Amino acid sequence: MSYIGSTPANKLVTSSDMEDGIVTTAKIANDAATADKIANAVNSAITANTAKTGISSAQTSAITANTSKNTNATHSGEVTGSGALTIADNVVDEANLKVSNSAVNGYVLTARSGNNGQMTWEEAGGGDFVKLGSTTVSSAVASISFDGLFSSTYKKYQLIGNGLLQSANNSLCYLRVRQSNSDVTGSSYIYADTMNRFIHSGAAYQGVGGASSDNKIKLIDNQSSNNSFTTNFDIDIYDPQNSSRRKLILYRSASWYNHDGSTSNFYWKHHIGAATYRGNTTAFSGVTIYPSSGNFTSGSLSLYGLKL
Amino acid sequence: MKKIINNELIDLTTDEVTARQAEETQAVIDKQAEETAEANAITKKASAVAKLKALGLTDEEIGALKI
Numbered sequence: 001m002s003y004i005g006s007t008p009a010n011k012l013v014t015s016s017d018m019e020d021g022i023v024t025t026a027k028i029a030n031d032a033a034t035a036d037k038i039a040n041a042v043n044s045a046i047t048a049n050t051a052k053t054g055i056s057s058a059q060t061s062a063i064t065a066n067t068s069k070n071t072n073a074t075h076s077g078e079v080t081g082s083g084a085l086t087i088a089d090n091v092v093d094e095a096n097l098k099v100s101n102s103a104v105n106g107y108v109l110t111a112r113s114g115n116n117g118q119m120t121w122e123e124a125g126g127g128d129f130v131k132l133g134s135t136t137v138s139s140a141v142a143s144i145s146f147d148g149l150f151s152s153t154y155k156k157y158q159l160i161g162n163g164l165l166q167s168a169n170n171s172l173c174y175l176r177v178r179q180s181n182s183d184v185t186g187s188s189y190i191y192a193d194t195m196n197r198f199i200h201s202g203a204a205y206q207g208v209g210g211a212s213s214d215n216k217i218k219l220i221d222n223q224s225s226n227n228s229f230t231t232n233f234d235i236d237i238y239d240p241q242n243s244s245r246r247k248l249i250l251y252r253s254a255s256w257y258n259h260d261g262s263t264s265n266f267y268w269k270h271h272i273g274a275a276t277y278r279g280n281t282t283a284f285s286g287v288t289i290y291p292s293s294g295n296f297t298s299g300s301l302s303l304y305g306l307k308l
Numbered sequence: 309m310k311k312i313i314n315n316e317l318i319d320l321t322t323d324e325v326t327a328r329q330a331e332e333t334q335a336v337i338d339k340q341a342e343e344t345a346e347a348n349a350i351t352k353k354a355s356a357v358a359k360l361k362a363l364g365l366t367d368e369e370i371g372a373l374k375i
Binding site for chain 2: 141292
């Protein structure tokens with residue numbers, strides 16, 4: 001531009017020299033608008049992702065109301081459906097459960113609020129009728145005892161003899177209680193016994209017996225040593241830990257006796273009786289079963305506790 | 309000679325073996341006494357039944373006595 005006389009001095013252009021709205025987009029260089037040149041409200045909206053720029057206002061409204069996403073792709077497998085999803089029947093197994101430990105065969109799932117998943121695999125707790133001990137005879141033994149298994153948890157105990165066989169034919173089976181971990185051998189056992197016997201030939205006999213000062217309780221007489229004729233019995237022991245009174249024992253037994261070794265020539269015998277040790281009121285620590293002579297050679301003996 | 313306590317196989321002591329042998333001997337004596345008493349009871353029962361029959365009681369009447 002040409003001037004008459006001196007060239008005017010340069011003057012900085014201020015905002016007041018420009019009309020509003022005359023800076024076009026083309027006048028702004030690419031990548032030149034920094035965040036500081038954008039309104040703070042816009043920056044905040046972008047940061048909070050509430051502006052939802054680049055989509056229609058209808059879509060923005062739908063996203064805000066969260067109403068448009070009420071259908072899904074159709075799912076199949078263990079979780080099914082396209083709207084409300086449903087767990088299919090018969091698909092949730094142990095692997096799907098959130099449990100604090102790994103499963104163990106025979107364990108049960110127990111609620112444990114303090115544990116991970118609030119559930120834990122645990123061994124089942126004791127019930128009202130629980131096996132406390134058992135013995136299977138695999139070699140000749142003169143006696144079988146359980147000791148130290150009585151406790152305040154149970155009031156009644158049942159001793160079950162199953163399939164017992166002894167080496168001496170025509171032997172008897174005796175019981176003694178144990179106190180302070182030893183057999184009680186004093187002559188203060190008392191028992192009353194009814195025996196029913198049926199002989200293969202058809203003759204029946206019933207005998208009533210007992211003793212008041214014996215050093216053991218007779219459970220059975222005429223046991224057989226023949227493997228076809230085992231001895232079996234149930235013995236109930238009431239409150240053996242009680243130390244203020246005598247403890248009652250009830251017994252029922254069944255046995256065979258074949259006096260000549262023939263399986264067709266036998267006595268069939270049944271005893272039922274009640275007994276106690278009247279020598280003192282000391283708590284029982286256990287019981288012992290033994291044959292009158294010889295040994296037990298096979299069979300099993302189990303002790304159960306029963307809550308009352 | 310052995311015993312089982314709580315499923316544990318244990319040897320009997322010398323004293324226990326001695327006591328066991330004495331009990332076995334006594335058991336034979338006791339058993340014989342029981343068998344003799346039982347045989348006597350059966351014999352006496354048969355004798356009683358025979359005497360009742362001699363008095364004129366029938367088998368049904370004797371059976372009703374439950375002897």
